[in-house]
Amino acid sequence: MQIARRGVMLVIASPSxxxxxxxxxxxxxxxxxxxxxxxxTTRAKRHSEVDHVHYRFISVREFERMKAEGELLESAEVHGNLYATPRANVEQTLAAGRDILFDIDYQGTLQLYEKCRPDMVTVFILPPSIKELRARLERRAEDGPEVIRRRLKNARIEMDHWQEYDHVVINEDLEQSVEKVRAILSAARTTGRRLTQMRSFVRDLQNQIDSL
Known part of the structure; x- marks a missing residue:
């Protein structure tokens, strides 16, 4: 039996x-x-990214316009660039019972808490070690040594916020980490407040008992 529900905002955050x-x-x-x-985002597009798929790449002027007109749910400056979540698509998707995954940092997460906390379940991803974190950044081959050093310094700040998340996953094995996040999402989908038809379904069950 399918019970209509409101969508889940699944937030996944981690140090770079x-x-x-x-x-x-x-x-x-x-x-x-x-x-x-x-x-x-206002940052430059990487060679592996597609506009409107990975990000919408916009100018600083357009970003500021959207923020001033209330079109953004959250915004943050990360590594010298601006990022934000547009409001309209999120609201439409949740109302339709579909889930949305957010790949954002702790600044964006805290802002979403202020506006959307009942719709959210949040997960913070940690590396098994800083040695492994550095190796992963180097293997990406998308940033130079100075940028990697800056990302590692920022990682220390970001790790201070792990307690603000609903769940924490240490990503030592990717497959196991993915399974843990899938389980978190599955549980969030059955939260009582999210099941929009549950009140009428329970009332119908009670009426069936009364009619016996």
Whole structure:
């Protein structure tokens, strides 16, 4: 039996290189009911990225306009660039009973808490060690040594916020980490407050008892 529900905002955050993007992609690849929240950003597009798929790449002026007109649920500056979540698509998707995955940092997560906490379940991803974190950043071959050093310094700050998340996953084995996040999402989907038809379903069960 299918009971109509409101969608889940699944937030996955981590220090850069700890694995949130790999985990996010794996979860989405196996679940047709969840889609990625496409953030807007002012940073330059990497060679492996596609506009409107990985991010919407916009100018600083357009970013500031959207923020001023209340079109953004959250915004943050990360590594010198601006990122944000557009409001309209999130609200439409949740109302339709579909889930949205957010690959954002702790600044964005805290802002979403202020506006959307009942819709959210949050996961913080940690690396098994800093040695492994550095190795992952180097293997990506997308950032130079100075950028990697800056990301590692920022990682220390980001790790201070692990307690603000509902769940914490140490990403030593990618497959196991993906399974843990899938389990978290599955549980979130059956939260009572999210089941929009449950009140009428329970009332119908009670009426059936009364009619015996």
């Amino acid at each position: 290189g700890a694995g949130k993007t790999s985990i996010s992609r794996a979860v989405m690849a196996s679940d047709p009911n969840i889609e990625l929240s496409v953030s807007v």
